[in-house]
Amino acid sequence: MPQRIGVVGCGRWGSKHLRALERLAEKADIECIVACDVDPAALARIESGRILLHDDPSTLVEQFDIDSVIVAAPNETHYELGTMFLNKGVDVFLEKPIAATFDHASSLVSTSVHEGKTLKSGFLLRFHPCIVDAQTQIRAGKIGAIQSIRYSKNVQRQGDDTSHALDTLAIHGIDLAEFLLDGQTPLRISEVVGSRTFCALTMEYPNQVEISIDVGWEAETDVAELEVIGRNGRILVHLQQHKQYEILKNQSSIESVESNLTPLEAVLLDFLQSDSASIAASTGSILRTIKCVEQARLQLSLQGRSKTRELKR
Secondary structure, three states, X not given: OOEEEEEEOOOHHHHHHHHHXXXXXOOOOEEEEEEEOOOHHHHHOOOOOOXXXXXXXXXXXXXXXXXXXXXXXXHHHHHXXXXXXXXXXXXXXXXXXXXXXXXXXXXXXXXXXXXXXXXXXXXXXXXXXXXXXXXXXXXXOOOOOEEEXXXXXXXXXXXXXXXXXXXXXXXXXXXXXXXXXXXXXXXXEEEEEEOOOEEEEEEEEHHHEEEEEEEEOOOOOOEEEEEEEEOOEEEEEEOOOOOEEEEEOOOEEEEEOOOOOOHHHHHHHHHHOOOOOOXXXXXXXXXXXXXXXXXXXHHHHOOOOOOOEEOOO
């Protein structure tokens, strides 16, 4: 059945969603894409004649008979917009974090269940072709039992004035730990240091598995890496590279992968074809990740009074 999609928030990341949807139009049977932003300048930058423009999220669904909405607006708007669209009876894809607090995230999940609508989030690295292939290799025992995971995402560009590095950048590393460790719950946050623009986070998981995450804006150079260290080897993924990654054991080998979709296209296609089997983060996984981010932010604010804070179950 043809789909009518709205994208709310058309800044740097929302514009990427719009371009990805255009590329997916035939595969996902998209008949209409509507870009919605309260900022006229953001709409003026959209050059495609195939995308309709609208300036009011509250009338988007009714005016354009929308089936699904993607929210890529500022983080602090996610809860209000997500709740509004779910109550209007459409499926919702909320960029991460789906809400600034665990309570708001839980409320969104409850609303989606009550309304019988799909709620998914933007954990696109689960759909990175190298990570998908690496997970298969890990499950097959290629590098033995996981001992540690290191995630680095540092970029030269500036962050916005309202986003926190934990919410926007570190959250991907936390979700990848959830993905690669098959949904295990972290035991504790052993350390978190940093500020709004840069954070380093260490988490402990069952079986003495340690997760190290360092992220930030305004870095000297761009770094985007995932390293998984196992008992018998390690895997290194350069996240800007979608076609190959390294497995390092007695000697290094290059694993090649094939994919016709970028991670963003893949996560959006998964959302738009929600009746198919999915590797997307479940609502339970999303909530665990939000809880972890919330606890990390709390520990950061209490720095100096506590070195280790147990996570609530």
